[in-house]
Amino acid sequence: MSVTLEAAPVSPSRTVGVRIWTVATAPAAAVPYDEAYAVLDASERARLAGMRRVGDRMRYLAIHHAFRTLLGRRLGVSAEEVSFRRHCGKCREDGHGKPRPVGPDGTDLSASLSHSGAYALIAVSDTPGVEVGVDIERVRPHMDWSAIPCVEGGRTTHGFEQWTRAEALVKAAGTGLSRTPPRYTGRVFGAWRAATVPHSAQEWYVRSVRCPDGYAASVASASADTRVSTASWRS
Numbered sequence: 001m002s003v004t005l006e007a008a009p010v011s012p013s014r015t016v017g018v019r020i021w022t023v024a025t026a027p028a029a030a031v032p033y034d035e036a037y038a039v040l041d042a043s044e045r046a047r048l049a050g051m052r053r054v055g056d057r058m059r060y061l062a063i064h065h066a067f068r069t070l071l072g073r074r075l076g077v078s079a080e081e082v083s084f085r086r087h088c089g090k091c092r093e094d095g096h097g098k099p100r101p102v103g104p105d106g107t108d109l110s111a112s113l114s115h116s117g118a119y120a121l122i123a124v125s126d127t128p129g130v131e132v133g134v135d136i137e138r139v140r141p142h143m144d145w146s147a148i149p150c151v152e153g154g155r156t157t158h159g160f161e162q163w164t165r166a167e168a169l170v171k172a173a174g175t176g177l178s179r180t181p182p183r184y185t186g187r188v189f190g191a192w193r194a195a196t197v198p199h200s201a202q203e204w205y206v207r208s209v210r211c212p213d214g215y216a217a218s219v220a221s222a223s224a225d226t227r228v229s230t231a232s233w234r235s
């Protein structure tokens with residue numbers, strides 16, 4: 001018996017690609033201060049000026065230099081030409097909430113940034129409009145979990161993994177943390193688990209991300225059909 005396989009109809013792939021870079025922020029001196037400072041905008045420079053510790057300032061510079069450089073490459077512009085428009089996923093107003101990277105011609109990106117300890121993670125979606133959120137936490141003992149949001153409905157109520165999942169979901173949705181944490185719906189798509197986020201009407205998807213020893217990290221996406229690739233950032 002012979003079986004004839006028909007070619008699948010050619011259609012544009014709807015798979016979303018999310019690239020995640022791990023940025024090592026120590027030694028922070030890896031980025032020249034002047035070069036990094038030059039790409040910051042006024043509000044970033046104000047943030048920097050408010051940091052009293054030299055280590056915090058150097059880390060902030062290293063992270064935002066990497067963030068702007070990566071975003072600029074994606075937008076085809078220089079790092080300092082990237083600007084950020086804020087949009088709130090909760091009240092749907094502009095001017096506050098999640099920062100959206102925008103190029104000079106108005107092209108925007110879905111991106112997310114998180115840092116903890118000696119590392120930062122930067123996630124960029126290749127599909128504008130498909131929001132992403134990323135979170136990394138350094139694993140440390142003696143946490144008071146009563147004050148920490150974790151995704152409800154999972155078998156493990158607490159833990160750094162669940163904490164990063166909750167944060168990644170809320171960052172993707174752009175709603176800001178509320179008293180009610182995200183909740184798993186029970187639906188699973190490969191490595192992705194579906195969840196609802198308070199003040200967001202749509203379903204979100206979250207999974208763990210490979211990260212350095214001693215850290216936990218998660219990424220969330222608006223699409224269950226999202227392929228994640230990881231890389232280490234070298235400036």
Ligand SMILES: [Zn+2]
Binds near residue numbers: 090091092093096
């Ligand atoms: Zn708002």
